[in-house]
Amino acid sequence: MSDTLELKIEEWLNWDKNEHTIREITALRDEGNTVLLEKLLMSRLEFGTAGLRGRMGPGYSQMNDLVIVQTSQGLASYVDEVFGSDAEELGVVVGYDGRYNSKRFAELTAAIFINKGIPVYLYSQVCPTPFVPFALLHFKCVCGVMVTASHNPKDDNGYKVYWNNGAQIIPPHDKNIQEAIMKNLAPLDCSWDTSIIDHSNLLNDPLPAVMDAYYSIIQDCILYPNINANTPVKFTYTPMHGVGYPYMLQAFNIANFKPFVVVEEQKDPDPEFSTVEFPNPEEGKSSLELAIKTANENQCTVILANDPDADRLAVAEKSKTGDWRVFSGNEVGALLGWWCLYCYREKNPDADLSDVYMMSSTVSSMILKSMSKVEGFKFLETLTGFKWMGNKSHELISEGKTVLFAFEEAIGFMCGTAVLDKDGVSAAVQTAGLVAYLKTKGLSLTDKLNEIYLKYGRHITLNSYYFCHDQTVLKKIFERLRNFKGTPKTYPDGIIEGKYKIVGIRDLTNGFDSTQPDQKAILPVSSSSQMVTFTFNNGLVATLRTSGTEPKIKYYTELCASPEEQNEEVLSTTLNEMVEAIVQEFLQPEVNGLIPRSS
Missing domain, CATH: 3.40.120.10 (Alpha-D-Glucose-1,6-Bisphosphate, subunit A, domain 3)
Structure with missing residues (x-):
């Protein structure tokens, strides 16, 4: 066992106060399991725009009490640095879901902010994630934390951060918070004492006020x-x-x-x-x-x-x-987009739609874009993730614009702007309202979806993914696409020996976009993630990207047909043929040892 690892073990045992994780690290040390100890202690979960998410267990590379204490100390320090006395006046919101340790992690977080003199709105019971950004805006807080791993497996947990605009953090906050965490690794004794939340006058339960305000908006x-x-x-x-x-x-x-x-x-x-x-x-x-x-x-x-x-x-x-x-997320997005526009027009019959916006992410259906060309509202495409749509919504609202709806294909929907994030509760009740309305017209959701496609063009999608646990393989796949003809920025120009030609390429890893006059992408670029979009001459758009939270390479494809092209069987045959070629020619799953989704 190296001296460096021994020091890390000693550091962990000195800092950690959780008897379970202390016992696990001690047992691994006594067994001499240096491989696992190095994995757990020599690297750490890095704070990103999704905050933290990972498996629960001992060590800096997993989710546990000590990592939460270090993260919250760093976040509290950064909040204090950015907002100063405003933080002590306005406070923060903390919520948690029903996973193992979620309440414990939330209470540790609350205690750390209270010890720094910052008021905390800590939910008294489990709550939906959207209730954190909602409360943040309602109480005008400086930031919010939701302890959740969403739909991840049961062994995972996460730590999601919202900023004072009510949206998830985006750069540079993620890097700044990570730096603050690294400067505040040594846990203060008071950081472990959650008893302070039982008697502090800086602690408030936001639930009653949020229930009144949130459901008043739902009703309206x-x-x-x-x-x-x-x-x-x-x-x-x-x-x-x-x-x-x-x-x-x-x-x-x-x-x-x-x-x-x-x-x-x-x-x-x-x-x-x-x-x-x-x-x-x-x-x-x-x-x-x-x-x-x-x-x-x-x-x-x-x-x-x-x-x-x-x-x-x-x-x-x-x-x-x-x-x-x-229904796929794209199909629900089409239905809710139509419904939100219909409701807005019914309530505002003389409204000018030129300042009304809808948006979806770059890996989602472009059905809203097709609708906007007919109906006259504005459409915006953002990077993947509601953090981008939430921040863009805040920006538009600040300019006096109206944001009706935003969605992502991963069944995330934002109906209105009471929550600048996806919200499954408001989306569900709006869907139910749409169903009830359609019933009075003798229509089902499927009937309405077909009507939408008849008017705006049929949009059919085929999305899936492969597992890949080797980051070097993932990088190799994308570097091959960027150097397809042996030199940089020479991408494929078609598939199936030129049967389908590529007319546009956007690479948001290096900022290349062949459709722009200066060949520079308009959307934000990130060299830390892989993402390339190909547009074909027949209307197919295909995006290949790596996942930020899972060992996956994902592909998203959509064939956007004109309203005149309504033969779904023909369109589906074309889509399947093209996707199979994209997978085999671009991803080369057999050559690269990719594991299919169903395995």
Whole structure:
């Protein structure tokens, strides 16, 4: 065992106050397990724009009490540096989900800010992630922390940070916070004492005020309360073992709906996620088996599903033949985009749409872009992640613009701007309102989606991913695409021996964009992540990117057809042919040892 590792072990045992993680590190030392100890102690989780997210366990490279203490000390120091006395006046918001250790991590965070003289709005019970950015804006706080790993496996947890504009942090805050963490690694004795939150006058529970304010906005956004009250449609809802149930119950009540049928087995927070292999409704039918069973038993025709921290929404509908259709995030985005525009026009019949905006991320469907060309509102494309859409929304609002809707294909939806992030609760109640309205017209969600495609053009997508645990392989794949003809910035010019030609290339890793006059990308560039988009002459857009939180290489493809091209079978055949070629010619999964999603 090296001297450096021995010093790190001694440092950990001196700093850590959690008997479980102390015991685990001690046992590994006594076993002489230097390989694992080096993995746990010689590298650390780095704070990024997604904050922290990782497996729970001992060591600086995992999520545990000590890492949370160090992170919160760094964040509190940075907040103090940026906001000074304003932080002591305005405070911070802290929330947590139902995972193992989430409440503990939240209380440690709260104690550290209180010890620095900064007031804390700490939720008294588990809450949806969107309740943190909502409370942040409501109370005009300087920042917010949500302890959650969203839909990750049960062994993971995370630490998500919002800034005073109500949106997730973006550069340079992430790097500045990381630097502040590294300057504040030694834990103060008071940082471990969570008893301070039991008697400090700097601690407040935001829940009562947030419930009143949030649901007042929900109520104001309901277009047809009478239609909701009288709809014959029955809904099944699942919170996927997460936090959503009581909050969705209240949302349905405020919106004038009859109560939904909850999936009893998944109703309450369960850190084991005992009925699902992956607590992620984005996985489709495999994650909704119990919801479908419950819906069938109770004659429900629509399923609404939140992920465990209730910021995402999945939607499924029963067809007349009894089959269930689980809508993709892009399809729900098209439906909610249409509905948000319809509601806005009904409430503002004389509105000028030239200052009205909708947006989606670069890996999501461009259906809103197609709608904007017909309807006259503005469309914006952002980088992947709601942090970009939230910050852009704040910027637009500051300029006096109206932001109606934003979405991402990973079933994330922002209806309005009460929350500058994805919000599965408001999205669910808006979806239910759309369903109820369509029922009065004799239409289903599927019928409405087809109407949208008839008017704006059929947009069909095919997205998936491969697992790859070797970062050097991922880099090699993308460097090959950037040097396709042997010299830099010589990308492929087509697939299937030129059958489909590439007419545009945007590389947001190095900033190259062939469609711009100066060949420089307009969207922000990040050399720390891999992302290349190819546009083909027949309207196909394909983006290849690495995941920021998982060992995956993802591909997102969409064929954007004109309204005249409505033969879905022909379009699907073309899409499948092209995606297969892109995968084989660009990713070369067999050559690079990539593991298919289904494996």
